[in-house]
Amino acid sequence: MSASGPTPLFAAYGIVKRFGAFTANDGVDLEIRAGEIHALLGENGAGKSTLMKILYGLLEPSEGVVTHRGDIVRLGSPEAARALGIGMVFQHFSLCENLTVAENIALVMPKSLNGRALRERIARLGREYGLHLDPERPVWSLSAGERQRIEIVRCLLQDPKLIILDEPTSVLTPGEAEGLFAVLERLRDEGRALLYISHRLDEVRRLCTRATILRAGRVVGACNPQDETARSLAAMMVGTQVRAVTPKTAPAGGRERLRLEKLDLPAPGLHATPLRAISLSVAGGEILGIAGIAGNGQAELFAALSGETLAPRPDALRIDGAAVGRRGINARRRLGAAFVPEERNGHAAAPSMRLSENALLARHATAPLARFGLLRLGAAQELARRVIETFEVRKAGPDPAAGTLSGGNLQKFVVGREILAEPGILVINQPTWGVDAAAAAQLRQAVIDLAARGAAILVISQDLDELFEIADSISVLHDGTLSPPVPTGRTNRAAIGLLMGGASDAIPAPQSRSEALAHAS
């Protein structure tokens, strides 16, 4: 490998990392050159994160070396990595929630930079790259998309030579992602190296000229993604062909099952979004997609639908005709509704509790899991076992804590938990956020199959590919207002993107049909 091209800027040779008996990296070689965007591909659990942490000095390899311009370097700590010019944009944001944006950034900046100078640099960078941030806001009040902006700005402020990006677009809208790509291409042209980790193979094909593919801790291939198809890349990652999602056969048009009527909700917090006169209707067999940029009311809409926030009047929300606006989550579940929130850890599942206990948490109202107030642990374990089997949840041990599962597998579990209840109405927020391609395809298929069995499904997602793949029609949530639904076949990504940016009356052009079909294929 080293015979071709100049000395790599950074390289890792023969990296082995063991955690007890488990080998996360097994003899991994990776070479990154200046001025390239290098893709690191692999399923969840393939060892990408371990390798990244080694390059950022968070983990020390059990064997193997890291070199910088051909010299062996020891990355004992992130400071050492930063001193060599390695920056990192974390997927699971490495931010302190109760500190402000500026304070979070100041944590990794040189000590000499005082408050005002730092704010100026944040503002300048924001203008330059379109990454706008209010330095005084506490992080807890920001959406996932805004938090990622902090991560990126924090990384760029250190003027890095190598930037490691872990799933950087997973929370961005297509428009925002385009902006990010422009930034990344510019950074590449400035002569920096970028290591780009993404499950979104079309992005990798667009941005990257070299890719290293990991499977089960080993390098299984290297290629130029631009010479490959998304399908062939995915096949290299998982070792088999990824199932394509089979479109739903049963057309929409059953009876109305879920209805929101002029729902107004004040903002629940200082920086939250109020909901304004939201009306929507989902029929049996229909999948309605809600697109929108993070922080435009998705969390608030989900809370209103699930019953975590009660509506001001009972008839604002109807489930199968019953006015449930003032009733709680269990009452809604008993009527056949099911909910999958965005956050897997802490909202959909309690990370420190076992899978069977997590099954119990969501299903106690609808499954026979308790009798006379006493838990039937056997029944809960049986339910968890069925979910694990049906949805091929990969885990360690018979009934591990939810937090030990990888993101994709935990998502399969929480979605499976709801779908096995055969709900008549399913509300699901960001169904495949940070989930690998194979698991995402499986989850989308499960949602489509549920709709084909007559359920009304509402999918809130920032992933437009996903919505165009599974939804019958799409509405856009912008600043707490919902646009009227447009059938997926009669609109295109550009039109939806305009609505997401706040343009009203973005009527899809008539010629858009063929384009939408091209995307769907």
Next chain:
Amino acid sequence: MTLDIVQMVLVTVLTAATPLILAGIGELVTERAGVLNLGVEGMMVLGAAAGFAVAMQTGSTGLGALGGAGAGVLLAALFGVLTVGLAANQVASGLALTILGLGLSGLVGASYVGMKREPAPHLALPGLTDLPGIGHLFFGQDAFVYAALVLVVAVWWFLGRTRAGLTLRAVGDDHTATHALGVKVRKVRFLAVLFGGACAGLAGAYLSLAYTPFWAPAMTAGRGWIALALVVFASWRPFRVAAGALLFGGATVLQLHAQAAGLGLPGQLLSAMPYLATILALVLLSLGRRRGGSPGPAALGQVFTPSR
């Protein structure tokens, strides 16, 4: 004349508040780093015994104060090794520390029971100290009182204005995130624990060297616990700790005066008031939490084990 009576009361309030300020500000720093050290009472009482012993041996109040702070640091170091280094449970270790401190202080102070020495010298500035009404309050205190007040300002400045203070707050908010950024979480926490110990020891030394210039077993009489409550009461803000300590000190003095005046209320009820106020403050704080964010250090009491 009445002005002098007011001043006299205020001076007693200030002196009663000083040990609470000292111990509270130390615990505040420890807790802002995410470590809950319930052993304040133990570190304080050992500081009182050791401080008195050193002062008797050397004849120097200053060395005594240093000895008290040093004893607090030693005990805190033990706590730090257990909870920060070995990831032991903080609540259990803290309670054990209090019991250990009470026991050790009895041992250290055994031969000094009943001895007396001159209280720590008070500031005397010609002209200023004799100012009617305010002179003694502002210019006639001992060094501990001024040190406590300076410490409050210094800690406020450190936490809010310095990089090291920011790092400390970040560690207390989310140790996983700060660790990922390369902050040495355990080192920061250990130093914060040591600082808390030094402050608690100094607070104890103040009791045996200035407040009641003799040593008696268990002489801290629960002040360490009040300091702990104060930190929560103050929602982890330095100036509020000082204000709360003055309030508690005021309540103590008021209770004495009320009992002396033969007021109808039982003294026990009056001395319970500050604790009731703490409970009320906790309720109000948790109400505030609903608006998002966390009033205290989010990682408080959580044990950190880096994966490496």
